[in-house]
Amino acid sequence: MSDHIIKAYRSLPVTFSHGEGCYLWDSQGKRYLDALCGISVTSLGHNYAPVTTAIQQQAATLLHTSNLYSIGWQQQLADLLCRTAGMERVFFGNSGAEANEAAIKLARLHGHRRGIKTPQIVVMEHAFHGRTMATLSATGNRKVQAGFEPLVGGFVRAPYNDLASIEAIADNNRNVVALLVEPVQGEAGIVIPDTGYLAALRRICDQNDWLLMLDEIQTGMARSGKMFACQHEKVVPDVMTLAKALGNGVPIGACLANGIAAEVIQPGNHGSTFGGNPLACRAGYAVLHSMLEFGIADNAALRGEQLAVALRQGLMTNPDVVEVRHLGLLLAIQMKKPCQELVALALENGLLINVTAESVIRLLPPLIIDEAETAEIAEILIDCIHQFTG
Ligand SMILES: Cc1ncc(COP(=O)(O)O)c(C=O)c1O
Structure with a gap:
């Protein structure tokens, strides 16, 4: 060692x-x-042969050009992902935490554009969203946060699988712009909410003009028995984050957005040097295509x-x-x-x-x-x- x-x-x-x-x-x-x-x-x-071959061919062709130029495989993966998820646009990063960072920034920007100066995001107790400063602050586990204070502000916490607590926040807090939740809490121990929970969160978000943001980093990409766990309840979120299995081992993260959320991020608001590079996107395309085909x-x-x-x-x-x-x-x-x-x-x-x-x-x-x-x-x-x- x-x-x-x-x-x-x-x-x-x-x-x-x-x-x-x-x-x-x-x-x-x-x-x-x-x-x-x-x-x-x-x-x-x-x-897995189709992914191995895709990576080998892409490595021998082109690894990186940057987002200063358009990237063919990024566009192809974006089209297939959005068609499959029923979403409109996607931003590519390199990990789950980065996908969630993009979602958090998107929600804040959306709030500021609506005139809310201190936008807040509802997050859950025992949630896990990553290890960067914003995502560990959104995480509901003191062990992940301890020693890294001051935490990033702007998060309101509620118990998981408890709709009454979300309704209470909606009644009392006018600064909330979004709700970020895992369809099944992974790190917390595969905590599965009651049937109807996500659909009810969708309704509450609609009633209060909040973005519903689903962290499908662990639950997405067919893991739950549907391509995305929200499809068990026929819920389409405003924002969905993916990573982990999207590249079958090649680092890639994605923040998908729909409707009003798809128009929030504009040139200059966000970026990543590696994000969406030809190698990662070609691997992601091979993964998603294989998952659908087989x-x-x-x-x-x-x-x-x-x-x-x-x-x-x-x-x-x-x-x-x-x-x-x-x-x-x-x-x-x-x-x-x-x-x-x-x-x-x-x-x-x-x-x-x-x-x-x-x-x-x-x-x-x-x-x-x-x-x-x-x-x-x-x-x-x-x-x-x-x-x-x-
Ligand atoms: C639900 C969820 N969100 C975010 C993350 C963070 O992903 P990454 O480790 O790729 O940054 C994880 C990782 O375990 C996760 O399970």
């Missing part, structure tokens, strides 16, 4: 040398089933159900398991007690998983997973959990 890396991460002592489909191999040649996808990024699996969202719904059923059956008798939650292949096993040690135990047994919010096992398997691989995740993990809880 190099001493020259800033100690931002507590990385496990394993290095992967290559991957294929749902599997990774470490430098000793041991094989692992990847039920995490680098935190919801490699959703099409490792070395019905990846339907597979996520099918395999998510298979995995949830298998886990519930296998864990039913374990008193330390509270519940299994899922939407497509966003899965959580809520434990009664902290269970971080399970990550190392699963690793030993050839399975990659994650623990978030201390006591939630989070699974984000590849969306291309087949029946046998899904059964293998359940089998290994059930054994590990029984072993861990004794």
